Amino acid sequence: MKMDVEELIGRLKKRYRVNFFYRSRDPFYVLISTVLSQRTRDEVTYPVSGRLFERFNSPETMALADVKEIEDLIKEVGFYRVKAQRIRQISQILLDEYKGKVPDNMTNLLKLPGVGRKTANCVLAYAYSIDTIAVDTHVHRISNRLGLVNTKTPEQTEDALKMYIQQDMWKDINELFVKFGQEICRPISPKCDICIVNDMCPKII
Ligand code: SF4
Numbered sequence: 001m002k003m004d005v006e007e008l009i010g011r012l013k014k015r016y017r018v019n020f021f022y023r024s025r026d027p028f029y030v031l032i033s034t035v036l037s038q039r040t041r042d043e044v045t046y047p048v049s050g051r052l053f054e055r056f057n058s059p060e061t062m063a064l065a066d067v068k069e070i071e072d073l074i075k076e077v078g079f080y081r082v083k084a085q086r087i088r089q090i091s092q093i094l095l096d097e098y099k100g101k102v103p104d105n106m107t108n109l110l111k112l113p114g115v116g117r118k119t120a121n122c123v124l125a126y127a128y129s130i131d132t133i134a135v136d137t138h139v140h141r142i143s144n145r146l147g148l149v150n151t152k153t154p155e156q157t158e159d160a161l162k163m164y165i166q167q168d169m170w171k172d173i174n175e176l177f178v179k180f181g182q183e184i185c186r187p188i189s190p191k192c193d194i195c196i197v198n199d200m201c202p203k204i205i
Pocket of ligand 1: 184197
């Protein structure tokens, strides 16, 4: 039976405010913050991106920064040494190839080091307000548990969700599912007994 997605999203929206993860919609800020957030908890990422941007807030300043200083500013995030290098490389590429602007299309975003589909989709959705679905581990897991999709990879999930869910809901999916996945539909021991969509869920775990 096809899930009533409107009802599902409606219930999630009643519980979680869609209030936009980022403190700025500046494309460079969204891009770099999303790179920092990879394999790192949100509560760690936010203060780190704030600190980094207080010091270097443009591709021009970031490209000239000492990589050791970037490392020191971001050392709480996972893989901070690799990310410091990538942030500098990305900044230089933006200057060399895109006149200092962050690309607004998937093809060119994916050419940047350390940028995969999830990061690129975050930039498109949150910086450029383009309808898309950023699929991370929460979105992938929950979509499969709910039976919205039956997929093996986040890329397949993105395609399948876009076929299933009407376009005007796409941008909210990531934030709603991430919050829901952190609180209730957790990776291990989901709290099905208190779940707000329990009656709709086939619990494909
Ligand atoms: S009922 Fe359980 S598996 Fe289904 S969405 Fe809720 S927490 Fe996740």
